[in-house]
Amino acid sequence: xxxxxxxxxxxxxxxxxxxxxxxxxxxxxxxxxxxxxxxxxxxxxxxxxxxxxxxxxxxxxxxxxxxxxxxxxxxxxxxxxxxxxxxxxxxxxxxxxxxxxxxxxxxxxxxxxxxxxxxxxxx
Amino acid sequence: xxxxxxxxxxxxxxxxxxxxxxxxxxxxxxxxxxxxxxxxxxxxxxxxxxxxxxxxxxxxxxxxxxxxxxxxxxxxxxxxxxxxxxxxxxxxxxxxxxxxxxxxxxxxxxxxxxxxxxxxxxxxxxxxxxxxxxxxxxxxxxxxxxxxxxxxxxxxxxxxxxxxxxxxxxxxxxxxxxxxxxxxxxxxxxxxxxxxxxxxxxxxxxxxxxxxxxxxxxxxxxxxxxxxxxxxxxxxxxxxxxxxxxxxxxxxxxxxxxxxxxxxxxxxxxxxxxxxxxxxxxxxxxxxxxxxxxxxxxxxxxxxxxxxxxxxxxxxxxxxxxxxxxxxxxxxxxxxxxxxxxxxxxxxxxxxxxxxxxxxxxxxxxxxxxxxxxxxxxxxxxxxxxxxxxxxxxxxxxxxxxxxxxxxxxxxxxxxxxxxxxxxxxxxxxxxxxxxxxxxxxxxxxxxxxxxxxxxxxxxxxxxxxxxxxxxxxxxxxxxxxxxxxxxxxxxxxxxxxxxxxxxxxxxxxxxxxxxxxxxxxxxxxxxxxxxxxxxxxxxxxxxxxxxxxxxxxxxxxxxxxxxxxxxxxxxxxxxxxxxxxxxxxxxxxxxxxxxxxxxx
Numbered sequence: 212x213x214x215x216x217x218x219x220x221x222x223x224x225x226x227x228x229x230x231x232x233x234x235x236x237x238x239x240x241x242x243x244x245x246x247x248x249x250x251x252x253x254x255x256x257x258x259x260x261x262x263x264x265x266x267x268x269x270x271x272x273x274x275x276x277x278x279x280x281x282x283x284x285x286x287x288x289x290x291x292x293x294x295x296x297x298x299x300x301x302x303x304x305x306x307x308x309x310x311x312x313x314x315x316x317x318x319x320x321x322x323x324x325x326x327x328x329x330x331x332x333x334x
Numbered sequence: 335x336x337x338x339x340x341x342x343x344x345x346x347x348x349x350x351x352x353x354x355x356x357x358x359x360x361x362x363x364x365x366x367x368x369x370x371x372x373x374x375x376x377x378x379x380x381x382x383x384x385x386x387x388x389x390x391x392x393x394x395x396x397x398x399x400x401x402x403x404x405x406x407x408x409x410x411x412x413x414x415x416x417x418x419x420x421x422x423x424x425x426x427x428x429x430x431x432x433x434x435x436x437x438x439x440x441x442x443x444x445x446x447x448x449x450x451x452x453x454x455x456x457x458x459x460x461x462x463x464x465x466x467x468x469x470x471x472x473x474x475x476x477x478x479x480x481x482x483x484x485x486x487x488x489x490x491x492x493x494x495x496x497x498x499x500x501x502x503x504x505x506x507x508x509x510x511x512x513x514x515x516x517x518x519x520x521x522x523x524x525x526x527x528x529x530x531x532x533x534x535x536x537x538x539x540x541x542x543x544x545x546x547x548x549x550x551x552x553x554x555x556x557x558x559x560x561x562x563x564x565x566x567x568x569x570x571x572x573x574x575x576x577x578x579x580x581x582x583x584x585x586x587x588x589x590x591x592x593x594x595x596x597x598x599x600x601x602x603x604x605x606x607x608x609x610x611x612x613x614x615x616x617x618x619x620x621x622x623x624x625x626x627x628x629x630x631x632x633x634x635x636x637x638x639x640x641x642x643x644x645x646x647x648x649x650x651x652x653x654x655x656x657x658x659x660x661x662x663x664x665x666x667x668x669x670x671x672x673x674x675x676x677x678x679x680x681x682x683x684x685x686x687x688x689x690x691x692x693x694x695x696x697x698x699x700x701x702x703x704x705x706x707x708x709x710x711x712x713x714x715x716x717x718x719x720x721x722x723x724x725x726x727x728x729x730x731x732x733x734x735x736x737x738x739x740x741x742x743x744x745x746x747x748x749x750x751x752x753x754x755x756x757x758x759x760x761x762x763x764x765x766x767x768x769x770x771x772x773x774x775x776x777x778x779x780x781x782x783x784x785x786x787x788x789x790x791x792x793x794x795x796x797x798x799x800x801x802x803x804x805x806x807x808x809x810x811x812x813x814x815x816x817x818x819x820x821x822x823x824x825x826x827x828x829x830x831x832x833x834x835x836x837x838x839x840x841x842x843x844x845x846x847x848x849x850x851x852x853x854x855x856x857x858x859x860x861x862x863x864x865x866x867x868x869x870x871x872x873x874x875x876x877x878x879x880x881x882x883x884x885x886x887x888x889x890x891x892x893x894x895x896x897x898x899x900x901x902x903x904x905x906x907x908x909x910x911x912x913x914x915x916x917x918x919x920x921x922x923x924x925x926x927x928x929x930x931x932x933x934x935x
Contacts, residue, residue, distance in 0.1 A: 225468055231396050
């Protein structure tokens with residue numbers, strides 16, 4: 212350790228790990244993980260989100276889980292809330308869809324309309 | 335980088351450790367493993383959250399769910415419900431953390447935390463104290479870097495002086511001034527100086543220093559290094575009591591990690607400044623919290639004070655200029671360097687800046703640690719944060735300053751707490767212990783308790799403290815035994831003023847305070863003991879008698895059977911009688927009586 216830059220490097224490296232415990236207004240990705248969600252395959256979806264957020268080093272995103280949202284037939288369901296915006300609900304999410312949701316919605320702010328609730332069956 | 339979707343924080347402070355948090359941690363580890371969650375969920379052993387009353391405490395992020403009094407069996411439910419399925423286990427949530435509409439409040443919005451302002455405790459319960467990286471992530475060692483690379487030693491001292499920081503160990507001496515005195519002594523490689531940290535927290539009921547050391551040890555190390563730079567010292571010592579094993583272990587881990595990173599040792603941040611820290615264990619003598627006795631003890635001598643002046647800033651440890659500050663004082667230093675003197679001086683009252691940590695104990699609902707801006711009233715601390723007195727009892731007094739302080743009665747509840755106000759009220763800040771007493775506490779007995787403590791802890795070097803406090807205790811014992819005489823109060827006051835004027839160190843000089851302040855505030859209770867041979871609170875056993883009301887007694891014989899001394903006589907179905915000569919006032923009969931026929935007077 213010789214300089215502030217060295218210190219800053221450790222700080223940045225660790226910040227990712229403690230980020231959850233800091234107060235911040237960020238994007239929330241919430242995966243429905245009640246029995247219905249888990250049975251429909253929510254866990255691989257959750258893991259895919261974590262991996263994607265991780266890969267892109269999206270510091271401002273929390274990936275969390277919640278209980279049953281009430282429309283079990285549409286599980287796995289994922290709710291994404293960007294700061295200051297309305298919640299967007301995705302249904303029948305699969306790990307394969309995750310990368311596109313993260314890229315288009317979480318990063319670029321354009322919800323993937325063909326996956327959101329109400330669009331199913333039409334696509 | 336590894337990303338975790340959830341963090342489980344398990345309190346590893348002494349309070350929660352003694353209520354079983356280590357077992358909880360092991361259980362979590364095992365269950366996370368079983369559920370294959372170890373890659374998603376991070377388990378952190380933190381320092382104290384402050385709400386020790388509700389321990390063991392577990393907090394789960396990102397929800398910020400505050401689980402209190404978690405039992406080992408509950409861990410299974412938290413894992414299967416909350417962590418696997420994302421359903422918060424509301425039955426285990428701390429009662430104050432659930433809003434009226436049944437949503438979970440953020441931690442900072444809980445009543446207990448809302449009025450608090452955490453500066454010294456800012457990292458306690460947030461970071462893993464055994465991981466230097468987490469400390470650095472929360473701006474750790476930035477203040478040291480700033481001091482070494484951007485500030486001169488004079489700048490550092492000026493900043494601390496301007497901030498208005500005063501010693502948190504009790505005396506309230508301006509910290510910057512203390513540093514300046516040492517800094518003015520000749521400086522250079524040939525002039526050895528020392529920086530010491532007083533972590534010999536001995537006041538009954540005070541545990542804020544322990545919490546800082548357990549929850550944020552690096553904050554103390556960093557501040558000591560800054561002090562070393564300011565005064566020109568290359569060696570520091572932390573004097574910590576051996577009764578704090580968790581604090582000692584975390585300090586040792588912290589020192590080792592800081593050395594590995596080069597944050598302690600030679601040429602810190604590539605500058606000419608070198609500094610190292612050693613830990614010295616105290617053997618549990620209260621007097622070693624006194625600065626000169628503490629330094630004697632570090633030197634390997636008997637823990638006895640020496641006369642001042644010269645003050646330690648000029649001639650201290652090993653005869654060299656020494657800065658000695660308390661743990662909590664150091665815990666403020668880095669924040670002042672980082673945020674500036676004005677930021678710190680904006681908090682608090684005119685002469686007492688910043689915040690103060692108080693250890694709430696005694697008859698209070700939320701036993702634990704609170705940190706509030708100076709100038710917060712006793713009422714806010716005791717009622718709004720502390721949650722008031724349990725069992726609907728009436729508040730009687732609050733004892734501040736431990737064995738050196740005094741009692742403040744009801745009419746002083748609105749006193750804004752700072753150094754000068756407490757002294758004006760006949761007590762003192764002390765290290766920040768706050769013991770709340772209700773109507774069931776006898777003030778004479780309280781005074782006797784504290785004096786008994788100081789008599790035990792007097793080192794015996796000077797006569798006023800060794801003999802004077804003992805004579806006072808004898809008088810108090812007599813009063814509690816119902817043998818008080820006219821003139822006892824005057825004798826106590828006379829002894830007290832002589833001891834205060836002539837004792838060698840702070841221990842003796844302040845030992846009479848609990849007696850003096852209780853005489854001042856509760857003279858009527860003393861007089862009831864002395865002249866009426868009566869203890870109004872019903873505590874002093876020798877002044878009590880247990881009586882059976884013949885009208886209520888059904889003659890069930892239960893009391894006679896539980897009486898350990900056979901003091902109760904009477905036939906079945908006839909009123910019983912207690913022989914006052916045989917009665918040892920244990921109260922067993924009163925507890926057992928189903929008819930409420932026994933009372934104490």
